[in-house]
Amino acid sequence: MRWQDGLQLTGSALTSRPLRSLLTMLGVAIGIAAVALLTAIGEGLRHYVLDNFSQFGTRIIAIHPGRTQTGGFGGLLASVRPLSVADAEALRRLPHVEAVVPVIQGSGDIQAGARKRSSDVIGGGHQLAEAWRFRVAFGQFLPPPRDGRSPPVTVLGHKLRVELFGSANPLGEALRIGGTRFRVVGVMAEKGQLLGFDLDDVAYIPVDWAEALFNRAGLMEISVVYGAGTSAARLADGIRRVLVERHGVEDFSLTTQDDMLASLDRILAILSAAVAALGGISLLVGAVGILTIMTTAVGERTAEIGLLRALGASPRQVLGLFLAEATLLALAGGLLGLLLMTLLLGALQLGMPGLPLRPQPLLLLAALLLAALIGTAAGLAPARQAARLHPVDALRSE
Numbered sequence: 324m325r326w327q328d329g330l331q332l333t334g335s336a337l338t339s340r341p342l343r344s345l346l347t348m349l350g351v352a353i354g355i356a357a358v359a360l361l362t363a364i365g366e367g368l369r370h371y372v373l374d375n376f377s378q379f380g381t382r383i384i385a386i387h388p389g390r391t392q393t394g395g396f397g398g399l400l401a402s403v404r405p406l407s408v409a410d411a412e413a414l415r416r417l418p419h420v421e422a423v424v425p426v427i428q429g430s431g432d433i434q435a436g437a438r439k440r441s442s443d444v445i446g447g448g449h450q451l452a453e454a455w456r457f458r459v460a461f462g463q464f465l466p467p468p469r470d471g472r473s474p475p476v477t478v479l480g481h482k483l484r485v486e487l488f489g490s491a492n493p494l495g496e497a498l499r500i501g502g503t504r505f506r507v508v509g510v511m512a513e514k515g516q517l518l519g520f521d522l523d524d525v526a527y528i529p530v531d532w533a534e535a536l537f538n539r540a541g542l543m544e545i546s547v548v549y550g551a552g553t554s555a556a557r558l559a560d561g562i563r564r565v566l567v568e569r570h571g572v573e574d575f576s577l578t579t580q581d582d583m584l585a586s587l588d589r590i591l592a593i594l595s596a597a598v599a600a601l602g603g604i605s606l607l608v609g610a611v612g613i614l615t616i617m618t619t620a621v622g623e624r625t626a627e628i629g630l631l632r633a634l635g636a637s638p639r640q641v642l643g644l645f646l647a648e649a650t651l652l653a654l655a656g657g658l659l660g661l662l663l664m665t666l667l668l669g670a671l672q673l674g675m676p677g678l679p680l681r682p683q684p685l686l687l688l689a690a691l692l693l694a695a696l697i698g699t700a701a702g703l704a705p706a707r708q709a710a711r712l713h714p715v716d717a718l719r720s721e
Contacts, residue, residue, distance in 0.1 A: 359661065387575065427539055433498060446528050449529075475504060477526050547562060642706045
């Protein structure tokens with residue numbers, strides 16, 4: 324039997340019962356579309372989260388008070404001494420350090436004239452905008468302290484400025500944060516949200532004023548930005564040495580940006596794979612559909628198989644015909660699934676333009692290959708059953 328004749332027989336078998344073939348293809352198509360779409364959403368979310376964290380730079384080390392120690396009954400958070408502004412100033416003298424940002428975060432009522440709003444307040448050092456790659460729209464950021472004390476000034480996020488002052492220029496204007504009077508010296512450029520936290524709805528004040536405003540005895544965090552002349556591990560050793568000398572014990576935790584991004588990447592990659600595996604359940608349903616249809620086809624075409632064998636077709640050729648039919652059926656379902664996925668992606672982009680979607684071309688090709696493998700695997704048992712039929716017994720069934 325020539326391969327052209329085999330393809331013609333396979334094609335006629337698929338088109339002779341179009342409705343049944345279409346329903347079988349739909350089972351595979353839904354599975355492929357689900358896997359491809361869920362993978363695109365998972366990859367989009369993964370890159371969205373990583374991009375949001377990467378916007379602060381990758382050469383950053385975060386220091387938090389307290390050290391987590393693992394014991395037999397879980398983690399124990401023990402802090403002997405809180406982090407202080409003096410600790411941050413000591414770290415500033417380390418080599419290769421470009422910026423040190425002490426941070427305290429809280430919330431409070433912000434009042435400008437008759438307008439009042441409850442918003443987040445971040446107390447930080449004068450290098451916060453430089454370290455976190457924030458841009459000032461107009462005015463200036465927090466000035467460095469003089470004689471150990473900062474002036475009572477504030478910098479407003481874009482959204483907070485609009486809520487309190489509208490389109491008017493707020494520079495030099497006075498407002499109250501938690502009852503304390505501050506003077507506006509700058510407005511930040513629009514930054515957007517980071518994992519649900521609105522960076523534009525924030526008031527920035529000097530860290531020493533934040534300590535008094537929130538009645539805190541220490542810092543929530545110290546961010547250290549370092550240059551390209553050293554590594555995160557080497558600088559972390561230097562930070563650990565300085566703080567241990569000051570505290571007498573290692574009662575703090577260090578987290579490098581590289582470690583955090585790598586951990587996030589691993590977690591989100593696992594989540595993406597898990598989401599794709601959920602869509603793979605639909606592919607199993609499609610495989611069961613192909614197995615059922617091909618088993619039914621063998622029973623319906625027993626006489627045809629006997630005729631082919633009587634005309635000289637070998638068992639291997641019969642096996643190849645039925646495997647080709649199952650594979651083509653699955654491939655057609657896969658192509659239909661990719662078309663369905665494209666339509667769904669377009670609908671999602673129109674309905675939810677903010678949803679991060681990232682379809683992967685290699686994964687789409689892998690989905691087609693997976694469809695072909697599923698079709699071949701599902702059609703193997705019926706094809707072997709057809710190849711084992713005796714030609715005389717098969718013709719006698721007519």
